[in-house]
Amino acid sequence: MKRLISGLSVLVALSMILVSCAPTEVEVIKTVEVEVPGETIIQTVEVPVEVPVEAPIVAYERSETFYIAGSAWGPLNDWNPFITWSKANSTGTNGLVYESLFQFNPMTGELTPFLAESGEWSSPTTYDLTLRQDLTWSDGEALTAEDVVFTFELGNQYPALWFSPIWDYLLSVTADGDYDVQFTFTENPVYQEFSNNLYNIFIVPKHLWEDRTEEDITAGVNENPIGSGAYLYDTHSEDRNVWVRNENWWGIDVFGLPSPKRIVDIRFASNNVALGAVIKGDLDLSNNFLPGIATLSEKGYVDTYYAKAPYMLAANTAVLFLNTTKPPMDDPAFRRALAFAINVDDIVNVAYANLVAASNPAGLLPTLSKYNDEDVIDRLGFTYDPAQTASILEGAGYTMGADGFYQAPDGSAIELEVTCPFGWTDWMEAINVIATSAQEAGINIKAVTPDYGAWNTALTDGTFDMTLNNWAGMSNTPWTLYNLLFRSPIQEIMGSGNFGRYDNQVMFDLVDDLARVPVDDEEGMKAAVSAIQELMLTDLPMIPLWYNGLWAQFSSAVWTNWPTEDSAAAALPCTWNGYWQMGGLQMLIDLELVPTE
Known part of the structure; x- marks a missing residue:
């Protein structure tokens, strides 16, 4: 107890x-x-x-400034909207400075027009988009259809850009006047992928980017960024980035003025220091993982999205990837036995103190649960049950050795490692639970925590046994998760998914089938997802375990009207890269100053 x-x-x-x-x-x-x-x-x-504390936290007029933390893992490297891996360190580059055509509300599942006024499929292969009028860049130049065409064409010109794969199916992007853009696709377009691109590709000004070299566009620093967004670059130092409100933002008349004049994004030496700053009211919002929040929230010293467990929204699914190129992970029976050996409740209750919830076996976030095939999950899913582990292993020819661990059918010892990066304290606790519960069920697994560089190399090179990953986050489509889990083709370096190198063309075709279902065909999407989940839960090449939280602890000392489960606004209390266009900007617009006496 x-x-x-x-x-x-x-x-x-x-x-x-x-x-x-x-x-x-x-x-x-x-x-x-x-x-x-x-x-x-x-x-x-x-x-x-x-x-x-190395430097004072509050350095600007407090009633005008929004202090945040929890997105950056290192000093700012660049302001290039196309270098996605580094945007955590300059969160706001995408979403506050550069803007997308649409925004996405994860709570309703809807895309809402942003730079775009409207967009629709006028034929099965043609998407027509109309921009809002009077859009401007922060240098005063007009933002027009030519900027949209230019941005998308960069993906065709430079394969190094993350969105270039859309050009495997996109034939052309053309402008008709200042406001209208037409996207023409090959037969049977990838509707799901394109819908995801509509709120994740950030439009850049043609007049400032058209003369840049390939190196500048794909890897350049892009100092003093000029965007169309609600905030401008102000300054930065080793431990913070500062954005200042764009008083001439085109969106003020449409969406309203964001409340904070400045946003100061601070990198703290530790999560504990960040927590102390939130409690004191010096830090408004921390998006760090902070142990002990349950007690502090219930006592009223910090606020969270939910007033009770799990306190946090689900942001992504933590998945245990199994290296299917190595025995015994190449055996579906062993993989299934392992799934029954992991005590996920202990991960939730012990490692996270109820700040997270267990995933369903098919991995989709709660916001996409309507696409789950519950009959398939009930029939093929798994729960913690060591007796099932024993039954499956013994039925597949595994035998118990004198050391208390199962041996492979050929009599060889099974000695495996489960990994995560050193310093990721919540995951370190989680893999300890995985290893301990597996050992108790007779599977010899040891928890190992290499440094991040070594871990990432093993992840992409495919030299690990089993490891945690959570790279598929909130999305408008289940295709995002399954495209990451079953990325194809299998290559020497797997940098974007399918880290366990599960090589099954049937699954690859099923994911491709889902990609080609129109986004308004809910029944078609459910049928495609059902087929994926049937094969996934039959083979279990990876094991979804829990929903990582959208970590958010906030103070109402200065700002109020935060997004919570009781608020009606389409806002999220999150400053991570990729979340500004999913409710983060709306949070800034909705915030209100706490009245002074």
Whole structure:
């Protein structure tokens, strides 16, 4: 049995945080173990300690400034909207400076026009788009259909750009005047992929980019970025990026003025320092993973999207990729046995203290659950059941060795590793649970935590045994997840998915079939997803485990009207790259200052 430390103890600890006033110190959190007399329990709780802060957090007029953290993993490298892997470090480049044609509301599943005024399929192979009038770049030049054509054509010209694959099916993009754009496709277009591109490709100004070299476009720094968005680049340093509101933003009359004049994105030395700053009211929103939030939220010291467990929205699915090129992971029976051996409830309850929820076996996020084939999942899914593990393994010829672990059918020992990057503390706890529960079921697995570089190399080279990954996040289509899980063709370096190198042309064809279903054909999408889930749960080349949270802890000391489960706005409390056009910008528009007495 496990329970939380008493409310009085938490209150005392938090009161110590709140009264701290030293300008160069902040009270933060460390983990301690608490034993309750008469019960065999140990509970991790949070108590305050003091840690130095290298620089003052608040440096601008507080009532005009929105302080955020939790998106950047290193110093800012560039402002290039096409270098997606580095945009975490300059979050806001995409979504605040550069804008997309549409935005996506994950809570309703709808695309809403943004730079575009409208868009529709006028024929099975023709998509007609009309821009809003009076769109402008921040240098005062007009944003027109030519800018849209130019941006999409870059993908045709430079295969290094992430969206270039759309040109396998796109024949042409043409402008008709200043506002109308026509996309012409080959027969049977990839409707799902294109719909995803409509809110993820960020339009750039032709007049500033057309004379740039391929190197500049695909890998350049793009200093002092000129976009069409609600914010402008202001300044940056080693530990922060600063954006300032574009007072001439074209969208003010359409959507309203974003409330903060400045956004300061801070990189903290640790998540604990970020938590202390939120509690003190110096930091408005932290999108870090912060242990102990459940207690702090219930006591009212921070706010979260949900008032109760799991507290956070589901942002992506944590998947255990199994290297199907290595024995025994090349055996579907072993993979299925392993799925029954993993105690996901312990990951949810112990590693995350109920900040996440278990995934369904097919992996789709709750926002896409309407596409699940529940009959298939009920018939072929899995839950924690070590007895099933034993039954499957023994039925497939595996035998128990003298060391208490199963041996392969040929009598060889099974010794495997499950990995995640060192320092990813929540995942480190999770793989410990995976290894421990597997060992208890008779499968010899050891948790190993290489540094990020070594882990990523093994991931893309295919030299791991099994590893965690969560790269498929919120999306308007289930195609996004299954395209990542079953990416094809299999190549020497698998940098964008299918890391376990599951080589099944039938599955590849099923994912392609889904890509070609029109986005308004819900029944067709369900049928395509059903076929994918049937084969996926039969072969289990990877194991969906839990929904990683959209980590969001916010303070109402300065700003209020946050997006929560009770709010009606299509907003998300998230500053991660890729989320500004999925409700992050709407959050900025909806925020209100806390009234002063």
